Amino acid sequence: MRTQRLFMLMCLLLWATTHLYAYEERNLLQKAADLEKVKSALVMDQKWVSYPDYSDRAGWDQFLGEYKDDYIRKGEAFLNYEWKVVKATDYLEFGRSGDRDIMQNPFNKNNSAIGALFMAEMAEGKGRFIDQIINGVFASCEMTTWALSAHLGLQEIGGCFPNYKEHVIDLGSGNLASQLSWIYYFLKPSFDKVNPLISDRLRHELQVRILDTYMNEDHFWWMAFHLKPGGLVNNWNPWCNFNVLQCFFLLENDRDKLAKAVYRTMTSVDHFINYTHQDGACEEGPSYWGHAAGKMYDYLQMLYDGTGGKISVFDQPIVKNMGEYIARSYVGNGWVVNFADASAKGGGDADLIFRYGKATGSPVMMSYAAYLKSLSAKKAVPGGDPFRLFQTLLYRKEMDGVDAGYKVPVYSWYPETEFCYMTNKKGFFVATKGGYNNESHNHNDAGTFSLYLNTTPIIIDAGVGTYTRQTFSPERYTIWTMQSNYHNLPMINGVPQQFGSQYKAEDVRFDPKRMSFSADLAAAYPEDAHVSRWVRSYKLDQNALKIGDSFTLKKAEKPNQVNFLTWGKVDISVPGAVTIEVNNEKVRLAYDKNTFEPAIETVKLVDPRLSNVWGEEIYRVSLNAKKQPLSGSYTYTITTIK
Template sequence: MLFGFLIQAQAYTEKNLLQKHTDLKSLEKVLIMNQKWVPYPTYEDRAGWDKFLGDYKELYIKQGEKKLNYQWKVIKATDYIEYERSGSRNIMENPFDDNNKAIATLVMAELAEGKGRFIDQIINGVFHSCEMTSWALSAHLGAQRSGRSLPSNKEHIIELTSGDLGSLLSWTYYFFNKEFDKVNPIISERLHSELQKRILDTYMNEDRFWWMAFNWKQGDMINNWNPWCNFNVLQCYFLLENDREKLAKAVFRTIISVDKFLNYTNSDGACEEGPSYWGHAAGKLFDYLQMLYDGTGGKVSIFKEPMIKNMGEYISRSYVGNGWVVNFADASAKGGGLASTIFRYGKAVGSEEMMHFAAYLNSLTDSKKGLESDISFGRDIFRGLQTILYHKELLKETPSHTNAPYTWYPETQFCYMNNKSGLFFAAKGGYNNESHNHNDVGTFSLYLNTIPMFIDAGVGTYTRQTFSSERYSIWAMQSNYHNLPMINGVPQKFGSKYKATDVLFNSKTRTFSADIANAYPQEADAKSWVRSYTLDKEKLKITDTFALKNAKQNSRINFLTWGKVDISVSGKILVEVQGQKVALLYDKKVFTPSIETIKLDDSRLSNVWGQEIFRISLIAKNLKIKGTYKYEIVKQ
């Protein structure tokens, strides 16, 4: 069957799924007040916690004991300023993250033991946090009106980490405010006051934060920040606000905002940010929807919407095997969602595929290691508690994962195909202003027996340059370091108008094709450049059919790979990775091959690929205004 997609990829559709299920008046009536929705024991219910934690109990206590003498780290003014000076984020983020993880660890240890042994250190962490000018990261403080990276005491902003800490401290208040009062009532008063000012009031009084999308206009991006931040705000309100009218207004405000994210997201469910962002995008959306479901007694739910299921199953469809995933944009080639999140999501939307896949991921570690890794959830206490809540069900699920013969996302323009000989292929159309964008319209990845052979490198450690006007000076973001042509010596360009056209997928012939000429700027002089991929039994056929206005430079066709590469045999390039072998076949009369070694001095890349990867270039021997180039990648 032939599938086509000819409209703008980033179309915003007024679906408003949540608002179609409820309005403010209806919502107010179904809200469960005074935290009666919380599915966990109260702090005082020791038998309840013993039963709830089970085998986890001692693990949490042992983790907490490591933090009994934790020295709370000071984030200096110069740590914030360093972001402007050098672009470094870690100098500020690392100690801040250590503090937040320590709070979460101590909270869980006290819930597990219940003897008050960890209360003083929790108080230290709480008070230390309350004394901070801001809970936001230096990299995100540009949302301040000053636009600078040093926090101002004149305003509060809600972003990813301030929201995370806000929700963590809201749970801390919920569980321990009475215990704090036994020490000194000022502790709970101060904590509630800070949460009120920094999160609750700020959310209701501000609409300028881009992720809220209240002032959205065509061309603006809405990504994982929206469900992530709204979920944190929703937690804070459900845990702290006990006035029904105020709570209803706040919850409905989050509904309006999250609907903007759902409107922006394609109904096919693909995550344009890639699998390693699924947990922050679709995964956080699910957490938000779960909290909304719990806080309304199941009266407000869109889990039966096909789009929500599609968004969930993207993570299982993008899994190649042995930890490798299909990665585009800033996503890593390894990793994806947590098994517990995938299982919970799958159960909510009725996806056997997701539940079996979650069990499969969970089965890759033995039970002891599984427990220890599950409790290392960082500052996200909600997911930690939910992991425990669903763990026994997850263990009963049958582990399995089978790649579908093909998966086609017509709106997002992602295409996956695989065959019985072990080849798994992925390609994309799209446009060059996707969230976490790389200029990569038309690129592909190819795997053999789950091992990536032709790759997308991913992204290095985030710095100021990563999300600035300097972004496309970084090699990994450029099309000439993806599996794509340089046309007349010109790479693709950033911007929504640089996109694929005439994107087609034929399931019978196993062919994906797209005209990628419009992804290149005017100086490339490209009238058309149709890149097509056909997956056969033992090989991948790649064809470039092109027409240029002028032929100013010899065409250069780039391929990125790793492992061992041998270009010594004319017409045949051998690639061997972890015992898997393929040959890239080309017409030796048409092309001259070259190879460039790319040294990886960034740990975020080298942890995946090792110390180096390679760019293979096929350089056309003759200038051509129009013609067809053909290449094949064949199993060896």
Template structure:
């Protein structure tokens, strides 16, 4: 913490009480700078903006793919005899029958993987060997009732059922992905498909128009567009992700000049809604594993917009865009790709180094470039391809640029996000993440006051994350799932009551004293009135690789004992007033006269959780022996 003392002159940074945790600030940094007339005057015609060789430019593709040619061809050859899978009616119905999304998503995703490998193999080889299977894939997707996922279609259908409804198309994440990907297939292979039969490319183009472009142009009620935003509504990664896909389809497919200009500008107005909603500090409240489709999809969107306008519409000089990028490097802990994982994010994230490098280059962030090189050097598989054709093509185009970077992790001793109320403190072998905020963030967990602690780049106190998505995950029953509940986070149960979800449940008086290494927040507002808590001030003090946690509280008429919960990666050993952690490497002390300690084993039978934590994690509960109306608890971790 000496570095903190030496580097910081501002002693206390606090949250202005007039700025709500989810305040929407109308900035309109895109349409505030660029009007529809700017698009009309700067848009490059006839796809001149596309920075990749034409399919017939064999020398261009040979040069672009040379280092990876054999692998690209080998991956494509795996699918020369691929049997395209039918997504059955019962696969869609499974979502409403038993809550499963995977049954429908698995065959569709596998078809998309097959098509993407065939696509890149044909671009690389250029002999037509993969073309028939590409046509089969194009024909298959053109014959589908919808490109949307079973979990997403009910919201936009009058039936409110998961079986696709005739005549209704909406843009969700999958429909957008397929529209964008298939637009690139049409761009590169239209002439080749026409040689086989003009119906193929014509049908493909009509489907992209009908399934992606037309719904976007005629509707304003798709929630992620944020045109009909309600005060309680969240704008999250869907917005830049879907808008990027729509923009790609418009740029590559739409022939009507006026419609093209109008469509491009509509995406700009929609993406402004996302930027307006995001915190100015740049933090991604959805966590690092969503950053790739949140801030990084915003980067993709802005990059393709700049390309299409000859770099006339360029937003990469905006400080907020840079801060949103650097969130991913700041949130990296180390070790086995551990990251800060509040909300639904996974605690492991290996990143996309070339994407991070390109983003860093665009916003002039040496930190991001060095972080990207750090990840790149650790990767055994340097390049892979997916249905996100733009990123895959950009990886091919820019792969050699990363070689000139110097690998390094951020070295700043702390990172404080004052609006989002995230704090990271790092010393050698010590990483603390703590949060305030409110309980209606994107992918929210009821976790105000929560913390994670990694020592020697290994998890000690953890946030479990989220299991495999199912029907409950994004429904009114979301908080029936244990991973969402405050009882399974490193926060107290007050007077027998857990935290509650909703934008009204939030912290107050959150502040960080950088000189002392002290983070403090009153989490009483995270609990419903039944808890009868006037104040519960949680304080984290980090110093010399140790952490002290104090809870000072005031409760009206307490009737049930407070319980302080700690989620642990490894099984602890209990001693009187002492908890031995991570095979006795670390110790937490507490007042045994005040608390009874108990440990619960949580078996992880969900693959999404067990792949991170193994078969078990542990919940330590310190249950108060008395029910005072005022008091102070203290815990020290060394």
């Protein structure tokens, strides 16, 4: 059992993790307040809650504004909802086939129904939805675990089947627990009118599953209490700690106990901030920003509110840097720079970004948020977890009048994370990276790039498919999306990059005056690539992107292959030129026809997580070297075609 548990934990951590450069023991939260200061600063008995009481009907009418009827209608759709049963075999399916959704789909449907019914009752306030909310609460309390099957490796016993003898705090259990804590806070009197045992049962389950478990257990990897040098801390840390903090603030009214719990979350979240580079980039990509830096902001805001503003690190530069990353990674028209497991589509939650920007005093974030908001002609009904939903309602009018004239920076350079974005006046946006091949949600992609023309992706990063057991296991790099040969990188002597912290870009440089980026990729390849030096460079001119490869090999065994991933219409019929046309944007990639023989592979996208972004297929253009010298250089130039 011990071996099985270790295996599952390694799966969750993308097998093994060693972070070379990031961790810096700043401990900003612990420096902001020790345990005694936390104890004295606490706002007790939920007096920090700034939303109307359930009985304040006028207050809720004003708070919800024009959205009141929308929430009621959404809740009405669940008045006759049949609560789903998550079967034993649904949990077992993850171990059998790797399918997570068999268990997660019914679980998530129940949780969404609870959320919709809760907001409908808060909007209407007549008790019409109470019985169904009670049904949902009771169904949840009867479950052995609130954790997801894919995360039950966190159990001491391991596996993917819930153990009734222990509780797990993961993303699933934390999300549900925080929602149920808000329901307990607002609706306990209504439940008690029906039967006091309902709220008693809910309070008990929250105590044993979350409050007691958090204080008595320290083996969950995301807590980082036993973090070893080089250990990974990713979005799980602020996300889980934020959910836990909500539960404590909403449920615990003993000052001593609450202070110890709050301080414990502070020491844990400090590890996440310590792990993040000072430049603030999210190595997990824009898709994860809302769960990483975004959840850290939620945590910090909750901490601020629950201590009357006496504990805050919003003035720290790294916190602002972490926020502004999401704005700087936006290309335009819904496209973002995507490395690792991130999707190429997104942009972020405008309301969350605005609140984060307001808290840190970032005009960049506030302007970007207003810009995102301006793109939608229709006002969307605020949704999401209760905290974000309530915060959006609370701040919804403050964005009015904020300048929405966000402009993509000429360049953005993250010297520690080694991300670099460059633009020119011809509509080129080039995103490059150095890094190493054991980043969080890693792909073997040190030195890769993406190219956008007038916000349209031309040379792309495919992203990642639907998560399965294989995605977070030793089999991860058998998946094509994770491999360097399906990124915009060379195969050296027929060998792709390797997974592991030692496989990295070196001598990474950016020159803003020349608008050039370069990195030596030799160390990103294993020994059997026989490469001593491979400097990949990108130079963005006024009219072209020039890409260079300068190399020295120890042996020449197989011809080099240089790959470019793209979509749209691709033509390699003219020697020395690859033409790519996407959405009326057309470029030519010029290469030496005497050096390379081109080939094209069609990659069918059957996974909806990929096809929803790129369509039914993408293409890998391979330039295959006709000869294999021990040293030399290649040049590729990308220009627009009118």
